[in-house]
Amino acid sequence: MxxxxxxxxxxxxxxxxxxxxxxxxxxxxxxxxxxxxxxxxxxxxxxxxxxxxxxxxxxxxxxxxxxxxxxxxxxxxxxxxxxxxxxxxxxxxxxxxxxxxxxxxxxxxxxxxxxxxxxxxxxxxxxxxxxxxxxxxxxxxxxxxxxxxxxxxxxxxxxxxxVFSYTSSHYPIWEQFEDRANKIARFLDKRVISGKQNFMCRKNPDWFWFRSFKSGISIFSFDESTLNNFKAAFEQELSTMQFQGVTRDIIKFNEMGHAICPKKLDRGYATLEFLKDSNYQKPKIIPIENKFFLIGKNHILAIDDECGEESYRKELQQIKLRNDEERRFLFPSPNFVWSVPTNPDRFEKLCKELLQQESHVTRIKRVSSINEGDGGKDLIAEWLFLNPSPNSADSSPYILKNILVQCKAYKNSVGKDRVQDIRDTIDMNNADGYHLIVSSQLTTQLFDYLSILRKRGIQIDWWTRDDLEDRLRKHPDVVDRFLDIVKPT
Known part of the structure; x- marks a missing residue:
């Protein structure tokens, strides 16, 4: 077993x-x-x-x-x-x-x-x-x-x-609440929009639901005792820290971080006020990966927002850039010195180890030796992506893609002339995307080229020295194995 x-x-x-x-x-x-x-x-x-x-x-x-x-x-x-x-x-x-x-x-x-x-x-x-x-x-x-x-x-x-009496009879009585739904629609979306809003009211047990697909907000209305019983079910409150970031508000629950859009949070507060929820000043905020919830006295609001791990990571980068003093306070970490020249074989192995630390990378294979032509690829990584729009109720929410990885150890910035035609490379290798890792930086020309391909729907990403060093700070054990090419100071 x-x-x-x-x-x-x-x-x-x-x-x-x-x-x-x-x-x-x-x-x-x-x-x-x-x-x-x-x-x-x-x-x-x-x-x-x-x-x-x-x-x-x-x-x-x-x-x-x-x-x-x-x-x-x-x-x-x-x-x-x-x-x-x-x-x-x-x-x-x-x-x-x-x-x-x-x-x-x-x-x-x-x-x-x-x-x-x-x-x-x-x-x-x-x-x-x-x-x-x-x-x-x-x-x-x-x-x-x-x-x-x-x-x-x-x-x-x-x-x-x-608590919510799911197994009760649930009599739909939406006709009596159409006026209420229309008022909420005009508040959230300025007007009633066919195909972009939906609502329902049920009796036994009593609840009212409104969903605006345009605003990405769901409203659930209950009697106060139902929500009190729901809150009481969680005896131990989560340890919560919240502070203002650069573009998003940072919230940490038991050391798990989220980054919430402040405009959407304010919109949630305003919606509770519109609903006359007397507890709206201090609602409980609960974030997950692609939504956050506000729990008031009589209402639960579910607000669409990409506030999970990826948004949290990006907001931390913004905070790092905002102020060096904040960086030293929030992210105590070493700087690094790279060997010049950087051994390309060792650099490729370093890239492979760092990729193996990524939670969404499931497998990595080396496909060329350092002395032979690689055809635009050094590694192939099996990379998991989330399917935001499953086309079947029976389908898995995960998509596995083969991503070509190219590693370039150069002293100076890497230009477009150092990268083969990426679209042809992806097609020739029957791959799903391309990931470039450089030991220095990208030239403006190469950065613009990669950005254009990404906007056209091609799965493209890249790591520069800054991205590598951020990952090395998280994995000092990896640094210890590659002191011949990169050392902390």
Missing amino acids: NEFQKHLLGAEYLGYSISSRDLMEITPEANKKITVKRHFLQTSPSSPIGLRSDLVKFSPFPQNLFGYVRTTSWDFDNDRSDLHDLISCIVGITLRHYNISTSLLTVTHEDLGLTKMPAEIYARLLSFERHRLSHFEESDIPSDAIQQVFLGTYFAAFLMDN
């Missing part, structure tokens, strides 16, 4: 119902079909909340873990978008209290070609890429994260049943 199977036994003991089957064939690489075994973990047989894990059935047996929320027409009549929005948000909030930050990915009816109503939510997928659950192998299973996901998801299902 492997480690993940032990986790499945623990989940079954907790109360999950578990099944599995060979579901589909996927082709992450050209001309290579892979059979996937999918595990289905339902919090209960009738619950819309579940987890999925796809296992590739050949060595080294990589797999992933993601969440799934969808109700059925057997349980509820009419549009069920409010249920899918609310339930997935409650799961996201609950998991955040278990120190798991998820992305909520919407599958619309339009994505499935079922209707031309983009304002209807068919299902929600929950991804856990920040916790290395988008790709892991038996030799390196993130057990703590898996355990927290299992516990948090199961507790969220408990809260839906016992």
